[in-house]
Amino acid sequence: MQVRTISVKDMLPFQRPREKFVALGPKQMAMEELLAILLRTGLKGKSSIDLAHTIIDSFTDGIRGLNHMTIDDLVKIKVLVWIKRLPFVLL
Numbered sequence: 412m413q414v415r416t417i418s419v420k421d422m423l424p425f426q427r428p429r430e431k432f433v434a435l436g437p438k439q440m441a442m443e444e445l446l447a448i449l450l451r452t453g454l455k456g457k458s459s460i461d462l463a464h465t466i467i468d469s470f471t472d473g474i475r476g477l478n479h480m481t482i483d484d485l486v487k488i489k490v491l492v493w494i495k496r497l498p499f500v501l502l
Contacts, residue, residue: 416461418453428460442467442474 424430428444437445446463453459469487470476476484 416456416458418458419447419460446474446477 419427425434428440428447431440431444432448443460443463446466447459450459450462453462457465466477467474469484470480
C-alpha cells in the first residue's frame with residue numbers, strides 16, 4: 412500500500428519548513444523540518460520532509476547519525492540520488 416504524501420507546495424504557508432523557520436526559529440521545529448530545508452527538494456512521490464524522515468530513521472541514533480554517516484550509509488538510503496547525497500558528505 413502506497414502512502415500518499417503531501418508536497419511542501421501543497422502545505423499551508425505556516426506549515427512549510429522555510430516559512431516556519433523564519434516565523435518561529437529553529438528551536439520550534441522538528442529535526443525532519445530542519446533537514447528538509449537542507450535537502451531543498453523532494454523526489455517523485457516523496458517530499459523533502461519525507462526524505463528527511465527516512466534519513467533520520469535509517470540511523471539507530473537518529474539525527475546524531477548524520478555526524479558519522481559515510482557515502483556507503485547514504486547509498487543504503489535508496490530514496491536519495493547522488494546529487495542529494497553530496498552536500499551531506501561535504502559537511
